[in-house]
Amino acid sequence: MIAPHGGRLVNRVVEVGERDRLLGLAPKLPKLILNAREMADVDMIAVGAMSPLEGFMGKADYDAVLATRRLKNGLPWTVPIVLAVKPGDDAAKYKEGSDVALETQDGQLLAILHVDSKWKMDKGDEARKVLRTDDKAHPGVGYLDSIGDTYLGGRMSVVNRLKYEKYNNRRLDPVETRALFKHKGWKTVAAFQTRNPIHRAHEYLTKVALEVVDGLMLHPLMGETKSDDVPADVRMQCYEALLAGYYPKDRTALAVYPQAMRYGGPSEAVLHAICRKNYGVTHFLVGRDHAGVGKYYGSYDAQKIFDEYTPAEVGINLLKFENSFWCKRTGGMASTKSSPATAEERVELSGTQVREMLRAGTIPPVEFTRPEIAQILINAMKGK
Amino acid sequence: MRESKVTVKIPRPLYRKIQLVIDNSGFSSPTDFIVFVLRDLVGEAEKKSAAAAVPGEAGGAAAGGGAEDFDANDLEAVKQKLKNLGYL
Numbered sequence: 001m002i003a004p005h006g007g008r009l010v011n012r013v014v015e016v017g018e019r020d021r022l023l024g025l026a027p028k029l030p031k032l033i034l035n036a037r038e039m040a041d042v043d044m045i046a047v048g049a050m051s052p053l054e055g056f057m058g059k060a061d062y063d064a065v066l067a068t069r070r071l072k073n074g075l076p077w078t079v080p081i082v083l084a085v086k087p088g089d090d091a092a093k094y095k096e097g098s099d100v101a102l103e104t105q106d107g108q109l110l111a112i113l114h115v116d117s118k119w120k121m122d123k124g125d126e127a128r129k130v131l132r133t134d135d136k137a138h139p140g141v142g143y144l145d146s147i148g149d150t151y152l153g154g155r156m157s158v159v160n161r162l163k164y165e166k167y168n169n170r171r172l173d174p175v176e177t178r179a180l181f182k183h184k185g186w187k188t189v190a191a192f193q194t195r196n197p198i199h200r201a202h203e204y205l206t207k208v209a210l211e212v213v214d215g216l217m218l219h220p221l222m223g224e225t226k227s228d229d230v231p232a233d234v235r236m237q238c239y240e241a242l243l244a245g246y247y248p249k250d251r252t253a254l255a256v257y258p259q260a261m262r263y264g265g266p267s268e269a270v271l272h273a274i275c276r277k278n279y280g281v282t283h284f285l286v287g288r289d290h291a292g293v294g295k296y297y298g299s300y301d302a303q304k305i306f307d308e309y310t311p312a313e314v315g316i317n318l319l320k321f322e323n324s325f326w327c328k329r330t331g332g333m334a335s336t337k338s339s340p341a342t343a344e345e346r347v348e349l350s351g352t353q354v355r356e357m358l359r360a361g362t363i364p365p366v367e368f369t370r371p372e373i374a375q376i377l378i379n380a381m382k383g384k
Numbered sequence: 385m386r387e388s389k390v391t392v393k394i395p396r397p398l399y400r401k402i403q404l405v406i407d408n409s410g411f412s413s414p415t416d417f418i419v420f421v422l423r424d425l426v427g428e429a430e431k432k433s434a435a436a437a438v439p440g441e442a443g444g445a446a447a448g449g450g451a452e453d454f455d456a457n458d459l460e461a462v463k464q465k466l467k468n469l470g471y472l
Contacts, residue, residue: 312416
């Protein structure tokens with residue numbers, strides 16, 4: 001089984017006796033209300049999905065990530081996993097060397113943060129180094145703009161797992177996916193990250209992967225996304241329909257990846273790969289403009305960034321794909337790597353074209369998307 | 385932004401032994417193995433150091449151990465959950 005990032009799968013969920021003690025202590029502590037991104041981060045750190053992190057990053061790791069794209073111990077890491085004091089909240093009440101109760105927006109205690117680091121961050125510097133832009137139109141920059149400018153870091157003791165309202169039948173922790181792969185006898189497993197419905201091009205990539213690995217895990221990101229992305233409910237219907245009709249049941253699994261999107265393109269691609277390693281995945285698909293948004297990143301920046309590390313440092317195999325399409329000349333799915341087709345011989349549609357067709361109730365060509373998927377999307381657009 | 389590296393010398397007999405140890409282990413070279421082991425050791429040392437300087441009343445090293453600490457009952461519970469959800 002592939003080793004977790006850093007060699008050890010973190011578990012920050014406390015045992016029963018310790019939990020009782022911390023529950024008794026929590027009401028006396030200053031509390032911090034988490035936003036959706038932070039709640040998901042807490043839950044992922046709790047179960048080792050972000051190993052080797054044992055809590056929110058302290059200043060030394062944060063500085064190292066921004067300067068070197070590594071943690072202070074040298075392990076590759078590209079995206080700060082940080083906790084911000086909320087705007088309007090008094091940062092003075094959170095002190096280094098003290099504890100803070102981390103709560104959901106509806107007042108549920110999740111964890112105690114043992115604060116060992118507190119510092120003022122520079123939003124522009126973080127944006128430029130992680131997101132490669134400080135344009136406020138970029139959703140990641142917009143997020144930074146919305147939070148406070150004081151970060152708290154330290155290890156966490158998690159007393160309650162985050163309660164999710166949806167997809168609980170598809171939520172697997174790293175320990176569980178690892179047990180699943182072992183039980184299935186999958187020595188090699190590819191994971192496909194997506195925040196969109198899966199059209200034929202994406203299906204093709206996953207099928208190519210399935211030809212060379214034992215199992216495939218569709219691992220859609222179901223944490224917070226921007227408001228104009230396809231809603232999670234609709235996407236989940238699409239994934240379920242696609243898996244039911246077009247994939248071998250004994251070689252595929254669908255599970256939720258609970259992280260929030262950062263829209264960090266290349267930086268986020270590394271984060272996505274590392275976290276999948278913690279889930280026991282051995283191969284990770286990186287396509288065109290992975291985790292990108294707008295025109296902020298080059299088409300293959302999210303692949304090139306991995307060249308900054310040795311394969312052993314990343315530890316998970318990368319399956320890098322070029323843009324794929326239905327090829328009229330060869331009569332099948334292909335990419336520029338595998339087909340000599342001219343641009344006119346490729347069935348490709350832009351996101352805008354697809355949205356317009358779906359809005360008009362028109363099913364896009366079967367070469368572009370499966371009819372079942374198109375119908376789900378049309379229904380969603382009609383508000384059914 | 386790859387950081388520069390330094391050369392560390394080790395006795396050749398030890399190097400040969402490491403070559404034998406990593407055969408079919410998944411490590412691509414003795415260097416990869418040595419870096420992995422050292423990172424593990426340094427991580428442990430940092431953990432102990434953090435535990436010695438426990439911040440706050442609640443303590444910083446109170447959470448459960450790693451997934452390797454799962455016992456047979458835990459594993460059975462995981463399998464049962466996977467069965468209940470239809471994965472197995």
